[in-house]
Amino acid sequence: MPDDAAPSSEWRERAHAFAARYVLAEAERIDREDRLPDAVLRALASERFFGLGLPAEWDGAGGDCRSTVAVLEELAYGSAAVAVTLAVHLSVCARPILEHGNDLQRERFLRPLARGERIGAFALTEPGAGSDSAGLTTRYRREGDGFVLRGAKMFISNAVSAGEVLVFATRDPALGHRGISGFVLPSGTAGVSVAQRLDKLGLRGSETTELVLDDARLPTDSLLGEEGSGLRIALGALAGGRVGIAACALGVAQAAFDTLRDSVRLDDADWKRHRLAQAFADLASARALVADAAERQDTGRPFSREASVAKLVASRAAVSIASSGVDVAGEAGTRAGSAAERLYRDARVFPIVEGTTEIQELILARSLLPPSDEPKPF
Numbered sequence: 001m002p003d004d005a006a007p008s009s010e011w012r013e014r015a016h017a018f019a020a021r022y023v024l025a026e027a028e029r030i031d032r033e034d035r036l037p038d039a040v041l042r043a044l045a046s047e048r049f050f051g052l053g054l055p056a057e058w059d060g061a062g063g064d065c066r067s068t069v070a071v072l073e074e075l076a077y078g079s080a081a082v083a084v085t086l087a088v089h090l091s092v093c094a095r096p097i098l099e100h101g102n103d104l105q106r107e108r109f110l111r112p113l114a115r116g117e118r119i120g121a122f123a124l125t126e127p128g129a130g131s132d133s134a135g136l137t138t139r140y141r142r143e144g145d146g147f148v149l150r151g152a153k154m155f156i157s158n159a160v161s162a163g164e165v166l167v168f169a170t171r172d173p174a175l176g177h178r179g180i181s182g183f184v185l186p187s188g189t190a191g192v193s194v195a196q197r198l199d200k201l202g203l204r205g206s207e208t209t210e211l212v213l214d215d216a217r218l219p220t221d222s223l224l225g226e227e228g229s230g231l232r233i234a235l236g237a238l239a240g241g242r243v244g245i246a247a248c249a250l251g252v253a254q255a256a257f258d259t260l261r262d263s264v265r266l267d268d269a270d271w272k273r274h275r276l277a278q279a280f281a282d283l284a285s286a287r288a289l290v291a292d293a294a295e296r297q298d299t300g301r302p303f304s305r306e307a308s309v310a311k312l313v314a315s316r317a318a319v320s321i322a323s324s325g326v327d328v329a330g331e332a333g334t335r336a337g338s339a340a341e342r343l344y345r346d347a348r349v350f351p352i353v354e355g356t357t358e359i360q361e362l363i364l365a366r367s368l369l370p371p372s373d374e375p376k377p378f
């Protein structure tokens with residue numbers, strides 16, 4: 001295994017070999033059956049990918065953000081569902097516990113995540129609160145020695161397999177963002193159930209569920225960070241998460257580009273060669289932006305705006321290149337089970353997940369303009 005100081009190229013080679021051995025041949029089946037084979041999850045754990053970017057002190061596998069994006073891109077090249085499962089586990093569950101948890105929480109919750117013994121999930125979205133996460137209505141109250149949570153969470157990745165779910169709830173919706181706190185919900189908590197497993201257009205195999213909290217009781221030590229700091233924790237996690245999701249979109253864009261290139265000849269009609277050239281330009285811009293956002297993270301510079309640009313451009317590139325792949329393949333590109341069709345469906349979900357394109361545009365516009373007194377929900 002590469003050590004803490006290993007360059008990202010070493011992690012990339014390792015992930016490339018892993019995708020070739022365990023993932024590529026399974027991609028069509030993962031999509032059709034809408035589940036990840038246990039063998040793939042076990043192999044991800046034994047290769048230490050679940051501990052990527054987490055310090056050895058907490059049983060992590062080390063590696064910087066550039067290594068993480070390299071691994072996510074290589075895995076997504078094989079199967080977007082495999083990469084997204086890992087991205088959610090690492091960036092919006094394990095990392096916020098590392099950054100905001102105390103040592104007891106890191107001991108109890110982070111170690112098993114870093115060792116790949118448990119899979120992490122993140123539950124912010126609700127049936128009535130997606131982009132406007134400050135409007136969430138899942139309630140918590142203090143009771144006896146802990147907290148009681150009640151409400152529903154929607155579109156939650158990894159929640160069926162999850163060992164730990166980072167969940168956000170409000171003491172009182174009237175308090176707005178100041179009322180929101182984050183909690184670590186261990187698996188097997190009484191009162192937590194999966195109401196439905198959602199059947200999706202793409203990223204099939206990355207499980208997405210509705211989670212119901214019916215007076216779920218949590219001990220005091222499940223509160224992450226300060227009471228009332230939940231939205232700040234969630235939005236910070238999502239900024240890092242967007243770099244990971246952008247890397248997953250990049251992997252799909254690269255796979256779609258390779259499929260497209262294989263189907264275009266130099267003496268083909270002009271429009272096909274133009275599409276290939278445009279796809280190359282889109283891919284190159286996405287790659288540069290993902291690398292820039294990851295490098296900023298690694299060097300401790302502000303990266304929220306760059307994460308949004310990377311996510312915006314990489315997900316658009318994936319959709320546009322995969323769409324050209326379908327156009328160039330014609331009828332064959334619309335057939336269920338063809339690579340062009342699967343890549344298009346997978347790509348189409350990236351502009352939605354972890355903040356839609358419109359929300360990234362709002363974040364960008366805000367970062368480019370003088371501050372106003374308007375409240376900031378994003």
Ligand SMILES: Cc1cc2nc3c(=O)[nH]c(=O)nc-3n(C[C@H](O)[C@H](O)[C@H](O)COP(=O)(O)OP(=O)(O)OC[C@H]3O[C@@H](n4cnc5c(N)ncnc54)[C@H](O)[C@@H]3O)c2cc1C
Binds near residue numbers: 121154208356358359
């Ligand atoms: C595959 C998948 C996995 C997911 N996994 C998770 C997860 O693990 N955890 C989690 O908490 N959530 C998860 N989500 C939820 C995801 O983050 C939300 O879908 C996303 O934030 C958008 O929310 P929404 O679907 O409610 O859409 P809405 O917020 O209802 O938006 C609908 C449309 O309106 C636009 N819109 C909304 N508000 C504005 C505005 N102010 N200005 C301009 N346009 C606007 C949006 O861009 C979008 O086009 C997942 C979603 C998907 C599809």
